[in-house]
Amino acid sequence: MxxxxxxxxxxxxxxxxxxxxxxxxxxxxxxxxxxxxxxxxxxxxxxxxxxxxxxxxxxxxxxxxxxxxxxLRTLDFGIYARDQQSVFHEGKDRVEELADETGEKVWLITHERGRSVHLFSATGARSVRTPAREGNQGYLHQLAAGKAILASFSEERVRSIADEYGLPAETEATITDRDKLFDELASIRERGVAFNRGESIPKLNAVGAPITDSDGEAIAAISVSGPSNRVKGTYLTEELPERLLGVTNEIEINLSYAES
Incomplete structure (x- = not known):
C-alpha cells in the first residue's frame, strides 16, 4: 500500500x-x-x-x-497465520472437548479488520454439515460468535464496522437494522452469550460466547451450533451457555497466564 x-x-x-x-x-x-x-x-x-x-x-x-x-504454497501462509494466534493454541483442545461433550459443531472464531475469521472447528457425533470451513471470512453480525465479539466493542467501533461493510442479510432472519443490532448487543452484554436463530443458515441455531482480554474486549469467540429442531428451548438458552461460558472462562485464564 x-x-x-x-x-x-x-x-x-x-x-x-x-x-x-x-x-x-x-x-x-x-x-x-x-x-x-x-x-x-x-x-x-x-x-x-x-x-x-x-x-x-x-x-x-x-x-x-x-x-x-x-x-499449495498458500497453505503455508494460512497455517503460519493461524499458528501466530495464541487463542488457537489455548482453544483448540477445549473446542474438541466441547464437540465431544455436546455432539454438535463447535467453532473457534476470531476477527480481523472488522470481519469474522473461522479459525478452527471440531465436529461432534451428531453434527450437521454446513458450508463454513476453516479460513472463511464473513460478517460478524450474522454469527452467534460474531455478535458475541461485537458486543464487547464500543458503539463507535461497531458503527465503524457497519459503515465499512454494511449489515448484509444471509437469511431472512439476519439482523440488518442498526438499531435492532444495538439492542441485541445490549442484551448479549447482559446475559454473556449471543444466540443465532437461523441468521446465517436456515434452520440452524447457535449460541456463542466471547473470549476476552484483560480489558474486556473479545479476541475471539466460541460457538456451538445444531439443527433448530434439536438445539432449542432450555438446551439452547441454558444448558449450552453454561457449558460454553465455562470453556471460554478457562481459555481466558490460560491466556492471561500464558501472556504474563
Missing amino acids: TTDSGTGQRRPVKTVETAVGILELIKGRDGATLPELTDELDMAKSTVHRHLKTLENLDFVVEGDDGYRIG
Whole structure:
C-alpha cells in the first residue's frame, strides 16, 4: 500500500489488487481458465496472462488441464497465520472437548479488520454439515460468535464496522437494522452469550460466547451450533451457555497466564 501525502489516505497498488482479485476468483470458482478470468476482470487477455504467469512462477497458482487452481504454497501462509494466534493454541483442545461433550459443531472464531475469521472447528457425533470451513471470512453480525465479539466493542467501533461493510442479510432472519443490532448487543452484554436463530443458515441455531482480554474486549469467540429442531428451548438458552461460558472462562485464564 502507498500513502497519499496530501490526504493521508491509503491508496491501493493496482497490480497487487489485480493479483489478489485473480486469486479470489480462482478460489471462488474452484478453478478458472484464462478466458473466464479475462471476462470476469474485464481486462486484456495479455494482462491477465502476465499476472497468472507471475503467480504461477511464485507457486501461488498452478495450471492444469482444466485451468488454474490455487497453489499449495498458500497453505503455508494460512497455517503460519493461524499458528501466530495464541487463542488457537489455548482453544483448540477445549473446542474438541466441547464437540465431544455436546455432539454438535463447535467453532473457534476470531476477527480481523472488522470481519469474522473461522479459525478452527471440531465436529461432534451428531453434527450437521454446513458450508463454513476453516479460513472463511464473513460478517460478524450474522454469527452467534460474531455478535458475541461485537458486543464487547464500543458503539463507535461497531458503527465503524457497519459503515465499512454494511449489515448484509444471509437469511431472512439476519439482523440488518442498526438499531435492532444495538439492542441485541445490549442484551448479549447482559446475559454473556449471543444466540443465532437461523441468521446465517436456515434452520440452524447457535449460541456463542466471547473470549476476552484483560480489558474486556473479545479476541475471539466460541460457538456451538445444531439443527433448530434439536438445539432449542432450555438446551439452547441454558444448558449450552453454561457449558460454553465455562470453556471460554478457562481459555481466558490460560491466556492471561500464558501472556504474563
